[in-house]
Amino acid sequence: MVAGESSGDLLASRLLSGLRPHLPHADFHGIGGARMAAYGFRSDWPMEKLSVRGLFEVLAHYREIKGIQNALRDRLLAERPAAFIGVDAPDFNFGLETPLRAAGIPTMHFISPSIWAWRAGRIKKIAKAVSHMLVVFPFEEEIYRKAGIPVTYVGYPLAEVIPMEPDVTAARLTLGLAPRDRIVAILPGSRMSEIKYNTAAFVGAAQRLQQRDPSLRFVAPMAGEAQEALFRNLMREAGLADVPVRILQGRSHEAMAAADAVLVASGTATLEVALFKKPMVIGYKMLPASWAILKHMGYQPWVGLPNILAQEFVVPEFLQHAATPDALADAxxxxxxDEVLRARIRHRFNEMHHALLRDTARESAQAVLKLIGREAA
Incomplete structure (x- = not known):
């Protein structure tokens, strides 16, 4: 198995939680994180080596990443595992899955890349790489069926983990926040590159909001110590060190549950915020050269997952030059x-939560067992 970042680690751990009871003595290894390790997964390389986003950012680390990919490919071709499961990280994992499948090793990919949003031509590449695709959104099944690729809809894993009615009071008490405070959670991303480009705009927005209402409280969960150190340094460099942002280690779900609104980088976290039924503003900035290329490659008007699922702008999005501190703060x-707006967003996200709810651990594990000829009774 290969997961390339914290969201993939969480997804893979859900699959492993359903699979491990059926395969108690199986050797699960590859690349993964702490959540996967809790189910006996052995990581051959640190997951952080793959946690790079953006065209030019990836190029800067290309030699190292390609070396890891080649070494793992050669190891697996020699080992001939019962199956290979790529969890997200499509560019890295498809590069592994294609030669493995050609060599007769069953390959599964967990979470479809966003072919319905951009680069639809990848479906041909996927057909060569993947023996079976696990998808987390219901509309994706038909896309793969039409392409002749075996597919199973397993639901969105976090729809099971996140309660339908989050306990706001408990989350605030856990974080030491007052029940009556108005709280904004700031999530600039888990990747170092995301923090690099989003921090100044996000914390600048917090500064402007605090000027409007000095009683507002801000929390910013970080994925790790390195992310926190970079976040603090960037605040200082931007002259924002005095903005009263409370930085948390991990605890992103508690921060989302506690918040009245969330300022969040585009990505998986936007759907997590939606499952917590919170109003949010989606922002995203990247290396200008990457943006110059990527902005022409999409063919939907939305980038945030909640908006894509809803097929409308339920919450606003501000990308690259539009993601200014003033625009983010105003939104x-x-x-x-606006309490009417807040109620409407909560209602839409509640509907979304119900649509995404499945027993993901069971469904995904059953698909893996079928793939390797070990179907459970």
Missing amino acids: IWIQLE
């Missing part, structure tokens, strides 16, 4: 102040 302020 968050509207969500804090």
Whole structure:
């Protein structure tokens, strides 16, 4: 198995939780994180080596990443495992899955890349790489069926983990926040490159919001110590060190549950915020050269997962040059102040939660067992 970042580690751990009871003595190894390790997974390389995003950012680490990919490919071709499961990280994992499948090793990919949003031509590449695709959104099944690729809809794993009615009071008590405070959670991303480009705009927005309402409280969960150190350094460099942002190690779900509104980088976290039924503003900035290329490659008007699922702008998105501190702050302020808007967003996200709810651990494990000829009774 290969998972390339914290969201993939969480997804893979859900699959492993369903699979391990059926395969108690199996050797699961590859690349993964701490959540996978809890189910006996052995990581041959640190997962952080793959946690790079953006065209030019990846190029800077290309030699090292390609070396890991080649070494793992050669190891697996020699080992001939019962199956290979790539969890997200499509560019890295398809590069492994294609030669493994050609050599007769069953390959599964967990979470479809966003072919319905951009680069639809990848479906031909996927057909060569993947023996079976696990998808987490219901509309994706038909895409793969039409392409002749075996597919199973397993639901979105976090729809099971996140309660339908989050306990806001408990989350605030856990974080030492007052029940009556108005709280904004700031999530600039888990990757170092995301923190690098989003921090100044996100914390600048917090500064402007605090000027409007000095009683506002801000929390910023970080994925690790390195991310926190970079976040703090970037705040200082931007002259924002005095903005009262409380930095948390991990605890992103508690921060989402506690928040009245969330300022979040585009990515998996946007759907987590939606499952917590919170108003949010989606922002994203990247290396200008990467943006110059990527902005022409999409063919939907949305980038945030909640908006894509809803097929409309349920929450606002501000990308690259539009993601200014003033624009982000104005949008968050509207969500804090407009209770009718807040209620409408909660209702839409509640519907979304029900649509995504399945027993993902069981469904995904059954698909793996079928793939390797070990179907459970």
